[in-house]
Amino acid sequence: MERETNYEDQRVSIGSFVLESGKVLEEVELAYERVGPKEAPVILVCHALTGNQYTVGRSEDGWWEGLIGHRKFVDTSEFQVITFNVLGGCNGSTGPLSLDPSRNRPYQADFPFVSVRDMVHSQKRALEALGIDRLHAVIGGSLGGMQVLEWGILYPDIMEHLVPLAVTPSLSAYGIAYNAISRHAITKDPEWRGGYYDHAHPPAAGLATARMIGMISYRTDEMFQKKFGRKVIGKPEDQHTEAAYDVESYLKYQGQKLVGRFDANSYLYLLKAMDHHDITRGRDGTSPIKKIKANVLAISFKGDLIYPPKDLENVFNLESMAQFYIVDTKYGHDGFLVEFEKWGPLIKERLKEPSKI
């Protein structure tokens, strides 16, 4: 990877912050990555559930480095790209791991519930603190896509382009179901201790189960079959606790891997924010989509189990706005993290377009 010359890995303070619920968080900070020339137009990236601010990455690979970087589809020599770790996250932004200033100990389960709208408002405040009042585009998939939709509705006048990927206008019953099971697995792990666990003894088994549940929703049965088939790695009938099939080993590995890098409480708070995602929630009759003024490029992925393409297509079609694409893929939901050559060019072209506002 070519080293990015303009790279910032920082936190920005936004002080006291009032949540949608009316609760107030004090001394709020958002951690961010900022890459590219400071004078260039700003592209804001919103990350997914287990993502973070390291979109482009430097010492480690960024999670979207196949899309964004020097001479990539989103070129960091033409644009500056900013990604905040979400409010409630566990990569440096204020969340359950942060010190509660009123009690001088980590919030843990005392952290207030946050919504996708809270994430967006806090990012707006953080951008102001950085002296940024105009965005060329807001881009993100999954939980990131939820933020993109809310950005367009809450702050319609400040961006030229919106690119929501692998998302729907509200989380479906099926999506809530997956989250509910993940939540059940974590909160029933005795190590969770009502959320007040010792950091040396997190609810590892529950979080691993939750991650495994996530993994099966992110890719299609076809992709699982192609990648793993019925390949045996142990004696299939040997015991209940060791992986017998390749696919089982893979899922367990993914579960363990997340435990090493993610806070279980943070996972729970973000699941709740996702459940709660519904662009019509608390908004009166007219479609909130109509508030969007930006050019919208909406991208869905074939076979996405939780975010069916038609749900994203329908909401924009109703208003005859947005260009909509379904990417033909075997990956399903995870399509927004792979095969950039299939859909990266759409974004590249879109970002060249002048503002309509």
Added chain:
Amino acid sequence: MERETNYEDQRVSIGSFVLESGKVLEEVELAYERVGPKEAPVILVCHALTGNQYTVGRSEDGWWEGLIGHRKFVDTSEFQVITFNVLGGCNGSTGPLSLDPSRNRPYQADFPFVSVRDMVHSQKRALEALGIDRLHAVIGGSLGGMQVLEWGILYPDIMEHLVPLAVTPSLSAYGIAYNAISRHAITKDPEWRGGYYDHAHPPAAGLATARMIGMISYRTDEMFQKKFGRKVIGKPEDQHTEAAYDVESYLKYQGQKLVGRFDANSYLYLLKAMDHHDITRGRDGTSPIKKIKANVLAISFKGDLIYPPKDLENVFNLESMAQFYIVDTKYGHDGFLVEFEKWGPLIKERLKEPSKI
């Protein structure tokens, strides 16, 4: 429900039984339900993972009473219907709950692994003990359908009809994945204790999580959306441990309900048998399907996430045998437990057909 006049709820002993693994189970018993006139042709029903021998039912509703019973699609005045609780089950047949005669205590995790073929062979032995050597049909869905396929391959000369439903010739990587997560949830529950749990303190949370994981694979996203939508039953943002949405409450209820009626070890053994299901396993080159002599009526259900219709269709199409139907449904896999009017007539007609052998 009209009371069945010929109803037997019994156990049959088959003595010492050698498993596919070479291990031997002593004093094996299979619990069964037998309904209908003793002189009538026999229809053997094979049950699914959390099913049992109470297909028709008497004091309680049978799980297939919409299909089978007096004047139903499978008419118990014309046929006698026998269902065994599977080997390894927990409803009266020899399984992890049974007394290990060599140690005079329940097997628990000492129970040997059993395969779908073991289930079939043990049922054959049990039928012999009951003096039955001829079957008019073998019918079953899901794990029951796996048994149906193996019945046709292992004992091709004794039945006229096979009706496998909602099944595939082998469990896919995606199917193994769901099972792996369920297994992870149970075995990581500290109450599981390596399988040697006190019956008063079973791994309830793990088994409930496993059941919830099963439930999301049994029905389609469309059905979840139709049934639950985003209906709120609590404060969505209130806490992590109480259900906020209707769908979450439903899943938790289903999880708890299974804990009350099913043994966690038994669940684990049956998951393993399912993982291991592959009609080609250990069999040489030619398609094992070719060994089947019975008339086959194969029925799949649209949107079945784990048992895709095309996989069942393909295996029979290759040999130009079997009639194959895809039932148009919103239920997905669970289609074989509902909407009997859609596909019950196919079975009714089929059972009228004379033998071709």
